[in-house]
Amino acid sequence: xxxxxxxxxxxxxxxxxxxxxxxxxxxxxxVAFAQPPAQASDGEAxxxxxxxxxxxxxxxxxxxxxxxxxxxxxxxxxWLKQWILAPDQVLASGDxxxxxxxxxxxxxxxPNLSLTPDQVDxxxxxxxxxxxxxxxxxxxxxxxxxxxxxYFVGDKRFKNGGTQCMSxxxxxxxxxxxxxxxxPDLTTSGxxxxxxxxxxxxxxxxxxxxxxxxxxxxxxxxxQADLYAFLSKASVQKREPSxxxxxxxLAIVGAAALIALANFYWGKRLRGVRxxxxxxxxxxxAKK
Amino acid sequence: MDIRxxxxxxxxxxxCIGCHTCSVACKNIxxxxxxxxxxxxxxxxxxxxxxxxxxxxxxxxYKGGWEREEDGxxxxxxxxxxKGLSNIFYNPALPTIDDYYEPWTYDYENLFNAPEGDDQPxxxxxxxxxxxxxxxxxxxxxxxxxxxGSPVYAANDVNLDKLTEEEREQLAEIxxxxxxxxxxxxxxxxNPGCVAACPAGAIYKRGEDGIVLISQEKCxxxxxxxxxxxxxxxxxNWSSGKSEKCILCFPRLESGQPPACFHSCVxxxxxxxxxxxxxxxxxxxxxxxxxxxxxxxxxMIMDPFDPEIIAAAKKNKISDAMIAAAQNSPVYKFVKKWxxxxxxxxxFRTLPMLYYVPPMLPILAKTKDGTYDIEGLNQEGLxxxxxxxxxxxxxxxxxASLFSAGNVKEVEAVYRKLIAVRIFKRAQKxxxxxxxxxxxxxxxxxxxxxxxxxxxxxxxxxxxxxxFVVPPLGRESAVEAWENPLERKTEAGFGVRNKIAKRKx
Ligand code: SF4
Ligand code: SF4
Numbered sequence: 001x002x003x004x005x006x007x008x009x010x011x012x013x014x015x016x017x018x019x020x021x022x023x024x025x026x027x028x029x030x031v032a033f034a035q036p037p038a039q040a041s042d043g044e045a046x047x048x049x050x051x052x053x054x055x056x057x058x059x060x061x062x063x064x065x066x067x068x069x070x071x072x073x074x075x076x077x078x079w080l081k082q083w084i085l086a087p088d089q090v091l092a093s094g095d096x097x098x099x100x101x102x103x104x105x106x107x108x109x110x111p112n113l114s115l116t117p118d119q120v121d122x123x124x125x126x127x128x129x130x131x132x133x134x135x136x137x138x139x140x141x142x143x144x145x146x147x148x149x150x151y152f153v154g155d156k157r158f159k160n161g162g163t164q165c166m167s168x169x170x171x172x173x174x175x176x177x178x179x180x181x182x183x184p185d186l187t188t189s190g191x192x193x194x195x196x197x198x199x200x201x202x203x204x205x206x207x208x209x210x211x212x213x214x215x216x217x218x219x220x221x222x223x224q225a226d227l228y229a230f231l232s233k234a235s236v237q238k239r240e241p242s243x244x245x246x247x248x249x250l251a252i253v254g255a256a257a258l259i260a261l262a263n264f265y266w267g268k269r270l271r272g273v274r275x276x277x278x279x280x281x282x283x284x285x286a287k288k
Numbered sequence: 289m290d291i292r293x294x295x296x297x298x299x300x301x302x303x304c305i306g307c308h309t310c311s312v313a314c315k316n317i318x319x320x321x322x323x324x325x326x327x328x329x330x331x332x333x334x335x336x337x338x339x340x341x342x343x344x345x346x347x348x349x350y351k352g353g354w355e356r357e358e359d360g361x362x363x364x365x366x367x368x369x370x371k372g373l374s375n376i377f378y379n380p381a382l383p384t385i386d387d388y389y390e391p392w393t394y395d396y397e398n399l400f401n402a403p404e405g406d407d408q409p410x411x412x413x414x415x416x417x418x419x420x421x422x423x424x425x426x427x428x429x430x431x432x433x434x435x436x437g438s439p440v441y442a443a444n445d446v447n448l449d450k451l452t453e454e455e456r457e458q459l460a461e462i463x464x465x466x467x468x469x470x471x472x473x474x475x476x477x478x479n480p481g482c483v484a485a486c487p488a489g490a491i492y493k494r495g496e497d498g499i500v501l502i503s504q505e506k507c508x509x510x511x512x513x514x515x516x517x518x519x520x521x522x523x524x525n526w527s528s529g530k531s532e533k534c535i536l537c538f539p540r541l542e543s544g545q546p547p548a549c550f551h552s553c554v555x556x557x558x559x560x561x562x563x564x565x566x567x568x569x570x571x572x573x574x575x576x577x578x579x580x581x582x583x584x585x586x587x588m589i590m591d592p593f594d595p596e597i598i599a600a601a602k603k604n605k606i607s608d609a610m611i612a613a614a615q616n617s618p619v620y621k622f623v624k625k626w627x628x629x630x631x632x633x634x635x636f637r638t639l640p641m642l643y644y645v646p647p648m649l650p651i652l653a654k655t656k657d658g659t660y661d662i663e664g665l666n667q668e669g670l671x672x673x674x675x676x677x678x679x680x681x682x683x684x685x686x687x688a689s690l691f692s693a694g695n696v697k698e699v700e701a702v703y704r705k706l707i708a709v710r711i712f713k714r715a716q717k718x719x720x721x722x723x724x725x726x727x728x729x730x731x732x733x734x735x736x737x738x739x740x741x742x743x744x745x746x747x748x749x750x751x752x753x754x755x756f757v758v759p760p761l762g763r764e765s766a767v768e769a770w771e772n773p774l775e776r777k778t779e780a781g782f783g784v785r786n787k788i789a790k791r792k793x
Contacts, residue, residue, distance in 0.1 A: 262378075269380030273349055273387045274342035274427055281440040 042119075043126025047133075050113050051211070052123075054204040055197075059132035063197040064108055066101070072128035084120045088112045111207050140195040140225040148230025149174065151223060162217035165227070168209075173236040176246040183209065186231060187239045198228045290567040291590060291600040293610045294478070294498035294641055295541065295560065295759070297550075298622045298629045299471055300747060301647040302706075303557040306469040308332050308430065310549035310558075314473075317548050318535070323527025325391035325416040328429050329534040330549045332471040335690070336445035337432040339470075341387040344520040345446040345633065351381040352518030353481045353636030354574065362575050362637055364484050366515045376487060381515040389427040391416040435467050442467070447689040455683040466681045468647040470690075471557070473549060474521040474534035475632070475640030476500045478565070478588075479574045482533070485516025490531075496610075496766040497562075497759075498641060499536045507531055518636035542763055546756035556750070561617025561757040562610060563624075563641070564590045564601055574637045578693040581634040588639075589624045592617070605765075613759030618746055619643065626735075626743055628702045635693035645747075646687055646702060648710070649680035677703050701734070705743075708733030712740045 047053055055064040072080065079097065083090050087110040091098045102109060115123070150156035153174050154164030165171075170178035171186040178185075202224050205211050219227070230236060314330040333339040347353055347365060354362040367375060394411040402409030413422040432441035448456060476493075480500050483491040490506035491513055493499070502513070502522065507530040513522040514531060522533040537547035545551065550558040565588045573584040590597045592614035601611055614620065622629035622645060629643035677684065677700065684696055684703070692698035711729040715721040730736060735743075746754060 265374075266378060266380045270349060270382060270384070272384045273346075274338075275386055277338070277342060277444050278426075278440055281444065285439065 039122055040125040040129040040131070042122035043124070043129075044131065046115075046119055046123055047126060050115070051204040052113075053133060054200050055108075057133050058127070062105075063194075063200050065105055065110065068127055069132065072124060077124070080124065081117075081120055083110070084113075084123060085115060085117065086112055140199050140221060140228055143222070143225030143227070143229030145226070145229040145233050148226035148228070151227055152230060153179075158217065158223055159220050160217040162214060162219060168213075171231065171236055172239040172243065173230075173233065176243060176250055178247075187237060195225070195228050195232075198231075199224050202227075289600050291564055291597060291604055291606065292498070292567050293496065293601070293606050293614065293759075294476075294563045294565055295536065295761075296476075296498075296563045296617075296619045296623075297473075297642040298559040298561075298619050298645065299642065300557045300559070300622075300629075300645040301468060301470065302645065303555040303747075304332070304469040304471055304647075305555045306332055306334065306434065307554050309552050309554050310471055311429075313548040313552040314534075317537070319532075321525075321527075323525035324523070324532065326385060326388045326429075327523040327525075327532065329521070329523075329532075330471065330473045331429055332469055333430065334433050334435060334442075334467050335470045336442040336448060336467065336686070337435070337438075338441045338444050338446075339472075340389075340429045341383045341520050342427075343444065343446055344383075344518075347518055347636070349381075350383065350518070350520065351515050352520065353516075353638055354479070354484075356575060356577075356637065360575050362571075364481065364516060365518075366481075366485050366512065372485075372487060372512070376510060379511055379515055382511060383514070383520065385417070386427070389429055389431070390422070390425075392422050392425060395421070447686055450685055450689050450694065451683055455685065466649075468682075470632075470644075471549075472519065472521070472632070473642065474500060474517075474536070475519060475638065475642040476534075476536060478567075478570050478639035478641060479637065481516040481518055481636070481638050482513035482522050483516075485512040486510070487512055491522075494538075494766070495769070496606075496763070497538075497541070497761050499538050499541075500533070501535055501538075502531050502533055504528070504530050504532075518633065518638060519640070538761075541758055542761050544758055544760070546758055550756060556755065559618040559622065559746075559750075559755050561619035562592075562614040562759050563617060563619055564592050564597060564606075564611070564614045566590055570639065574639055578635050579695045581637070581693045582630055582691075582695060582698045585631060585634060585639055586624060586627065589620070591624075592620065607760070607762055607765075610759045610762070613757050616757045618750070618754060618757060621742070621746060626705065626739065628705055628743070630691040630698065630702060632690060633693070634691075644691060645706075646691055646699060648703075648706060649676075649682045649687075676707060705733040705735050708735050709740050709743050709747075712737065713744055 056066065056068045057063060059067065059069040061067050075083075075097070079095075083098065087098070089112075091102065091109060147156060151158060152165045152171070154166055158164075165186075166174065166179035168180045168183040169186050170181060199221070202214070202219055205214050311328055311330045311332055315328065318324075318329060319327045328340065331340050339345065344350060344352075351366045353365055355365045356362050366372075366381060392413045392415050395414050396411050398409050399411050413425055414420070415422045432438065435442055476498055477500065478498070480491070480493065482502075483493065483500065487510050488506050488508040490503045490508065492501060492503065494501065509524070509529045509531070511524050511531060513533075514520070514524055517533075522531050524531050537545075537549075540547055540551075546558075546560050550560055569584075569588045573581075573588050576584045592598070592601075592611060598611055602608075619629075623643050629645045631640045631643055634640070680703075684699060685694075687703075688694050688696045688699045691702075708729040711721050711726055715723070715726045730740070733740075
């Protein structure tokens with residue numbers, strides 16, 4: 001019995017190793033043996049599907065990010081490939097070109113789109129193929145800043161049910177306490193440059209969080225226009241130093257009020273029995 | 289009538305020599321773990337004194353126990369529901385560690401490892417809280433032992449508040465040497481303040497024996513029990529984040545042994561036995577006026593020989609062995625039959641199930657012109673025992689404040705009986721008291737020679753089996769009320785079912 005048992009378990013072990021090996025070969029095979037040439041047409045589809053066009057044009061001028069016409073000549077092929085593959089890593093590595101681009105484009109970083117090397121190749125084929133996408137999207141209609149603020153802070157609801165901007169973003173001009181800080185502060189992030197860029201980004205946001213939030217609840221053009229009008233106001237694009245003071249003051253006053261309240265409510269709390277008792281007794285003795 | 293059994297206790301204070309063996313026995317078994325350094329589930333206090341934690345009897349400060357309304361209803365002094373909720377994250381009535389004491393140990397290693405030098409190496413005191421050397425130890429769990437520091441500690445005994453200036457003076461006569469010891473453990477109360485105060489429902493009283501326990505699984509560290517118990521007998525373990533208290537050594541009891549403090553007691557002052565009581569009377573007994581409290585509590589204890597009571601007990605599934613133990617119980621004799629054991633601070637209204645036989649008191653004496661002058665000697669030059677109560681140096685009011693919620697008559701009756709025992713036995717053995725005096729003593733003590741003899745025997749010559757009548761607790765059958773023990777047997781075996789989750793520091 002015992003010997004049998006041992007042999008059995010050995011067989012099971014060998015069997016499972018074999019299965020694993022086969023499974024590995026099966027998945028690895030297409031990569032290893034059959035690599036189709038990169039197709040510019042795939043690249044074009046990807047350009048739209050991945051939302052590159054939200055920030056970039058080809059030959060249509062800068063939006064949030066640079067116009068990509070001639071980019072394959074401007075930049076080294078290997079660098080470009082690495083950049084599109086993992087822009088966050090390139091940025092983190094302190095690459096000088098990446099740093100300069102970041103600065104030039106208002107510190108809005110290129111998101112990592114989780115592309116495979118094949119997909120990057122197709123994209124590069126598309127970009128190098130001389131195609132153009134035409135200009136940026138149409139300019140937004142005239143917006144109303146007051147209504148934009150109402151949308152931002154949630155006084156007015158978005159038509160498609162999107163959540164108010166304030167829950168994740170802070171910005172000057174909505175009171176001292178500001179909004180959430182999950183997303184960047186829109187006063188200092190330099191996100192808002194031209195209404196066309198704003199519209200193209202908001203229609204299909206390329207960052208992971210924004211993409212997830214807005215994919216199913218897109219903003220209407222009028223809502224975008226109102227928000228843009230509000231966000232581009234001079235008073236919103238600059239934070240007064242007094243605002244900082246205001247929030248510090250609020251914090252101090254709030255803390256003091258809470259402490260005072262607690263002290264009032266628990267004024268008669270037990271603060272120690274032995275020490276005061278001994279001190280009292282010794283003081284009385286000293287008096288005598 | 290709802291008859292239940294309770295494993296109860298009597299401490300005979302006349303026999304306590306203040307040796308703290310009980311405390312150490314308990315400490316070594318239960319509270320030498322991390323987080324329990326400052327706990328003394330059993331502690332021995334010197335009275336008059338402020339005790340441990342300091343002035344624990346002062347409920348104006350500590351807010352323990354129950355309070356009686358005008359209309360005779362009682363409510364927890366700590367809080368009602370609303371206040372309990374608003375205080376849940378901050379309990380304002382917690383003792384500080386300083387009110388217990390800062391626990392310390394000594395650097396014993398230095399005695400062996402110190403480099404050779406001109407001086408004897410010393411073992412410095414090291415704080416068990418900070419781990420730093422303590423140069424100035426300010427307090428301990430029995431800091432005022434034997435009246436140490438009495439101008440501070442004995443003078444601040446809460447029970448002295450009820451005395452007149454003159455009575456306080458009387459206490460302080462002759463170098464202030466009048467005192468006695470008061471050993472304390474959890475009273476395993478019938479109307480426990482700790483249970484009532486717990487917001488988590490973690491504290492429970494075992495149905496079959498009345499032992500009050502804190503579930504280490506359910507405790508959520510609100511620490512309301514610590515305030516709710518007027519005897520300050522629940523403690524917070526800072527390491528596990530759970531409260532702990534005396535468990536009456538239930539694992540020992542379940543295997544037929546008395547609790548460790550009982551077993552080790554040098555003075556043999558401790559008695560353990562079963563009482564049968566009527567649980568329907570709890571609320572009423574806890575709500576009577578202060579004067580009636582001791583009598584009301586005694587009323588709840590039922591005669592274990594009464595067939596009606598036995599029938600009612602059996603109806604409640606109390607085992608025959610338990611009933612037999614109740615009939616043999618030394619506690620029943622002291623508390624109910626002879627009525628010479630009283631609850632400590634009955635006015636806290638938790639109906640404590642630990643009873644004390646008060647200590648005989650030294651009689652009034654004064655130093656006059658440098659000689660020791662005892663008042664009122666009889667013809668033979670012996671102290672007049674009969675009138676010793678009136679001349680007791682420890683004012684009877686003080687004893688009443690401790691043992692009968694201020695009702696002087698109750699304590700007096702106990703003392704009259706104890707004095708009768710003394711005079712009777714003395715007349716018998718030493719033969720220096722007249723028969724008239726003996727008869728008078730028996731009348732005053734409302735007792736008779738048989739009873740006196742029985743009291744004498746159980747006080748002075750009891751055997752181990754007479755002191756500790758530990759019933760078979762029958763935990764296994766009690767458990768069957770809510771779960772099937774055999775289920776565990778086939779699953780994981782007996783023992784700890786879930787690992788107790790500990791808070792990490
Ligand atoms: S003495 Fe024991 S049972 Fe009574 S209230 Fe205190 S902890 Fe609870
Ligand atoms: S062991 Fe007994 S005699 Fe010693 S202090 Fe404790 S109760 Fe008193």
